[in-house]
Amino acid sequence: MPFTNEQLERYSRHIILKEIGAKxxxxxxxxxxxxxxxxxxxxxxxxxxxxxxxxxxGIADADVVDLSNLQRQVIHTTADIGKxxxxxxxxxMRAINPDxxxxxxHEFVSSSNILDLIADYDFVLDGTDNFPAKFLxxxxxxxxxxxxxxxxxxxxxxxxxTIIPKVSPCYRCIFKNPxxxxxxxxxxxxxxxxAMGGVIGSLQAMEAVKYITGTGELLAGYxxxxxxxxxxxxxxxxxxxxxxxxxxxxxxxxxxxIDYEQAAxxxxx
Amino acid sequence: xxxxxxxxxDELIDITDVTCPITFVKTKVALEEMDEGQILRVxxxxxxxxxxxxxxxxxxxxxxxxxxxxxDGTYExxxxxxxx
Numbered sequence: 297m298p299f300t301n302e303q304l305e306r307y308s309r310h311i312i313l314k315e316i317g318a319k320x321x322x323x324x325x326x327x328x329x330x331x332x333x334x335x336x337x338x339x340x341x342x343x344x345x346x347x348x349x350x351x352x353x354g355i356a357d358a359d360v361v362d363l364s365n366l367q368r369q370v371i372h373t374t375a376d377i378g379k380x381x382x383x384x385x386x387x388x389m390r391a392i393n394p395d396x397x398x399x400x401x402h403e404f405v406s407s408s409n410i411l412d413l414i415a416d417y418d419f420v421l422d423g424t425d426n427f428p429a430k431f432l433x434x435x436x437x438x439x440x441x442x443x444x445x446x447x448x449x450x451x452x453x454x455x456x457x458t459i460i461p462k463v464s465p466c467y468r469c470i471f472k473n474p475x476x477x478x479x480x481x482x483x484x485x486x487x488x489x490x491a492m493g494g495v496i497g498s499l500q501a502m503e504a505v506k507y508i509t510g511t512g513e514l515l516a517g518y519x520x521x522x523x524x525x526x527x528x529x530x531x532x533x534x535x536x537x538x539x540x541x542x543x544x545x546x547x548x549x550x551x552x553x554i555d556y557e558q559a560a561x562x563x564x565x
Numbered sequence: 566x567x568x569x570x571x572x573x574x575d576e577l578i579d580i581t582d583v584t585c586p587i588t589f590v591k592t593k594v595a596l597e598e599m600d601e602g603q604i605l606r607v608x609x610x611x612x613x614x615x616x617x618x619x620x621x622x623x624x625x626x627x628x629x630x631x632x633x634x635x636x637d638g639t640y641e642x643x644x645x646x647x648x649x
Contacts, residue, residue, distance in 0.1 A: 298598075299594060304587060304590050304591060304594065305587055305590075308586055308587060308590045309586075311590050311593060311594060312586055312589065312590060312593070314625060317593065317597055318593065318594040318597040318598070319597060
């Protein structure tokens with residue numbers, strides 16, 4: 297379908313880029329990205345992907361907007377307090393770009409819904425804040441061969457990697473199992489600097505755009521860490537995938553999804 | 566005297582109704598939808614468009630075949646698409 301004049305103008309700064317062009321923009325408009333978590337990471341990612349013209353954006357989150365979210369979850373406003381996060385996020389995305397179709401999923405991800413959720417999407421972005429969800433999303437993406445951007449943030453630190461299942465190391469290749477319950481603080485207990493979500497969530501959106509348009513080199517096979525206090529980025533090469541991994545090796549031990557137990561304070565109602 | 570009309574072209578666009586950078590964007594999009602070797606004729610204004618569009622198109626790797634002044638403040642630009 298040819299661009300409308302409005303689209304030519306809206307996406308002109310993309311189309312001008314040699315690496316994107318009209319072809320890349322059309323790929324973005326035809327693409328489907330699922331964002332799990334409409335919080336610190338998901339907020340900037342969703343806004344940039346909507347602005348970029350990703351044609352279909354799914355957003356999953358079971359929470360409602362809370363006053364304490366607004367220090368970093370820039371997709372929500374003070375007027376949204378008490379609203380479902382997915383509804384508030386969808387309103388912002390539609391306001392940024394009416395070209396985008398937003399699908400909302402007001403639910404926790406679990407072994408019973410995750411495969412159905414990700415099945416229709418081309419790329420999955422993990423913006424969750426707890427280990428059980430991160431392992432579940434990783435395993436589901438490996439099982440359905442869905443490319444995934446994993447990220448985590450806490451205090452003044454952030455990290456991310458891009459996972460191309462059966463090609464690059466998965467989350468479980470790096471971290472075999474979730475840490476024992478209560479061993480690691482969540483950002484609810486530990487705090488997180490607001491702009492950290494902006495830095496790392498925007499990098500996740502960048503990886504999604506690069507994957508969809510086939511541009512440049514992905515952060516597959518590497519873990520990028522960011523320490524804001526020291527102002528240091530490190531790109532760490534990961535060992536090759538699969539060997540001994542319980543889920544992505546050629547003879548996986550894990551063939552069914554696992555619902556790890558969640559720390560009580562993570563299950564905010 | 567040879568005029569622009571004597572030159573062969575496959576597609577024609579008029580970008581006199583838009584300003585930078587949409588001038589380049591429209592030209593680039595038109596070229597992306599054409600086949601390698603085909604020729605695009607662009608009707609454009611004097612000033613910024615005539616300074617920027619041919620240069621940007623060359624940077625993209627396409628071949629500028631001809632640029633002719635029409636005498637009324639507009640130009641005709643002929644571009645051969647290079648690459649796919």
